[in-house]
Amino acid sequence: MLYALFRSNVASGAETSEAVEAAALQYLGYVPVSPDLAPFAFDSKYDEITNQRHGTLRKPKLHTDADAGAAGAQLLQQIGSVRTDLRFREDGVHTTVTLRRDVKK
Numbered sequence: 001m002l003y004a005l006f007r008s009n010v011a012s013g014a015e016t017s018e019a020v021e022a023a024a025l026q027y028l029g030y031v032p033v034s035p036d037l038a039p040f041a042f043d044s045k046y047d048e049i050t051n052q053r054h055g056t057l058r059k060p061k062l063h064t065d066a067d068a069g070a071a072g073a074q075l076l077q078q079i080g081s082v083r084t085d086l087r088f089r090e091d092g093v094h095t096t097v098t099l100r101r102d103v104k105k
Contacts, residue, residue, distance in 0.1 A: 001024070001028055001032050002020065002024060002032055002040050002042070002049050003042075003048070003049050005020070005023055005024060005027060005028075006042040006049070010023050010027055011023045011024075011042070012042075013041065013042040013043070013044050017039040017040070017041070020040070020041075034051055034053065034054060035070055035071070035072055036053060036066070036067040036069065036070030036071075036072070036073075037070070038051050038052045038053035038054065038067070039051070039052050040052075043056070046058065053067060077102075078101050078102060079099055079100070079101065079102065080100045080101060080102030080103075081099075081100045082097065082098070082099055082100075083097070083098040083100075084096070084097050084098075085097075085098075
């Protein structure tokens with residue numbers, strides 16, 4: 001969605017991340033974000049949107065671990081165990097997922 005803002009000149013590649021987010025909110029009604037809130041920018045050389053942490057669709061940056069500041073990573077650090085129960089019934093599969101928090105003292 002940010003690509004449309006840059007290609008229509010609503011936002012330019014020289015603008016700050018905050019200005020691009022304001023334009024996205026005004027024209028799209030929301031601000032596209034990555035899960036770890038890494039900022040997006042427009043690369044005019046390749047005519048594509050790039051993410052500071054994740055790269056581009058053409059050339060992604062792969063990581064073996066989650067960004068420590070990401071909300072998802074913080075949530076996963078709190079999980080001590082995961083239990084999944086499946087029950088096969090006539091009308092389908094009944095699934096129960098139980099997450100137990102790791103209580104740190």
